[in-house]
Amino acid sequence: MPNLFLSLFQSPLLPATQPLTYRLFPDGESYIRFETPLNNQEVIFVDSLNQPNEKIIPLIMAADAARQEGAQRIGLIAPYLAYMRQDKKFHPGEAITSKTMARLISQSFDWMITIDPHLHRYKALSDIYTIPALALSAAPILGDWIRQHVTNPLLVGPDSESAQWVSEAAQHAQAPFIILEKTRHGDHDVDITIPNFPEIDQYTPVLVDDIISTGQTMIQAAAHFSVSPYCVGVHGVFSGSAYDNMKQANFAEIITCNTIPHPTNQIDIWPLIASALAPQ
Ligand code: R5P
Numbered sequence: 001m002p003n004l005f006l007s008l009f010q011s012p013l014l015p016a017t018q019p020l021t022y023r024l025f026p027d028g029e030s031y032i033r034f035e036t037p038l039n040n041q042e043v044i045f046v047d048s049l050n051q052p053n054e055k056i057i058p059l060i061m062a063a064d065a066a067r068q069e070g071a072q073r074i075g076l077i078a079p080y081l082a083y084m085r086q087d088k089k090f091h092p093g094e095a096i097t098s099k100t101m102a103r104l105i106s107q108s109f110d111w112m113i114t115i116d117p118h119l120h121r122y123k124a125l126s127d128i129y130t131i132p133a134l135a136l137s138a139a140p141i142l143g144d145w146i147r148q149h150v151t152n153p154l155l156v157g158p159d160s161e162s163a164q165w166v167s168e169a170a171q172h173a174q175a176p177f178i179i180l181e182k183t184r185h186g187d188h189d190v191d192i193t194i195p196n197f198p199e200i201d202q203y204t205p206v207l208v209d210d211i212i213s214t215g216q217t218m219i220q221a222a223a224h225f226s227v228s229p230y231c232v233g234v235h236g237v238f239s240g241s242a243y244d245n246m247k248q249a250n251f252a253e254i255i256t257c258n259t260i261p262h263p264t265n266q267i268d269i270w271p272l273i274a275s276a277l278a279p280q
Helices: 051-066 095-106 137-151 160-173 216-222 242-248 270-277
Strands: 004-005 021-025 028-033 042-046 075-076 110-116 135-136 153-157 177-178 181-186 189-193 204-212 230-236 253-257 265-266
Touching: 004 270, 021 051, 028 204, 042 051, 042 253, 051 095, 075 135, 075 137, 095 110, 095 216, 110 270, 137 160, 137 204, 137 230, 137 253, 153 160, 181 216, 189 216, 204 216, 216 230, 216 242, 242 253
Parallel strands: 004 042, 042 075, 075 110, 110 135, 153 177, 153 204, 204 230, 230 253, 253 265
Antiparallel strands: 021 028, 181 189
C-alpha cells in the first residue's frame, strides 16, 4: 500500500506544496480538499499538536474525509502531542482532557507516532489510546547533543517527572545528573528547590525538560546556578512572552528539538521518526 504524507499545517518535513488545500472560510469553518486520489493509500498526516484547539477539529475532519475518499489506513505523526499533562483531577470537577483527546484521535486515526508525550501518571500511551500509539524518546539525541556541545556538563531535571528522560540523556551525555523539586502554585508560578551536589560550580549545568511552555520552570531552575546553564527542551511551546522572558534570564543558550518549529530548534528529530517508519 503506497504511503501519502500530508500536512494541514505545513510541516517543515514535507514539501511546501501539498496535494491538499486547507483553509478557513470567512466564518472560521474549515475547508479541506484533497487534490490527489487517495484510493487504497496509507494516508499519513504529519502535524504537531501545539495550538491543539485550533488544529484538532480540522485534523479529525481531514481524517474522516480521507477515509471517505478511499484511504485504506490513516496515520498521524504528531511530534508534539498536546493535553498529556491533564492526566488527573487536580481539583473536584476538573476535566481529564488527556482522555478526551485520546478518544478523539483513536476514533479518527488507525495509528499514531509521537515524541516524548508527557507520560507521568500514565505509564504508556496504551493506557488511554486504543490505537497503536508509539512514543519515541528524544533523550538519546539530547544526550548526544550535550556530549558534543557542552564541556563538563551536569544534567539537571527541574522536577521529579523529568527524571525519566534526564537520566537517559545523562547516560548518552556520559555525565552526572541531579533532579530538582518543583512546586507549582499556578500557570506562571513555580517554586524550585535544589539538592546538594558536591562542587556543583565546577560543572556546566544543562537544564533538560520535556516541555517549555511559560518558561517559568526553566527560569526558576536557572536562578539556582552561578554558572549560566544551558536550557534544553524537547518541545518548545513558548507560550505568549515565554521566549522573550527566557532571553532575559541567565541562560548560556536555549535549545529545542524541531518538534515545533522555532528559532531555538537545533536538534533534529526527523531521523528518529524516519527510522520508526522504516520497514523492520
Ligand atoms: C510539567 O510537568 C512539564 O514537564 C514541564 O516542566 C512544564 O510543562 C513546563 O511548563 P512551564 O514552562 O510553563 O513552566
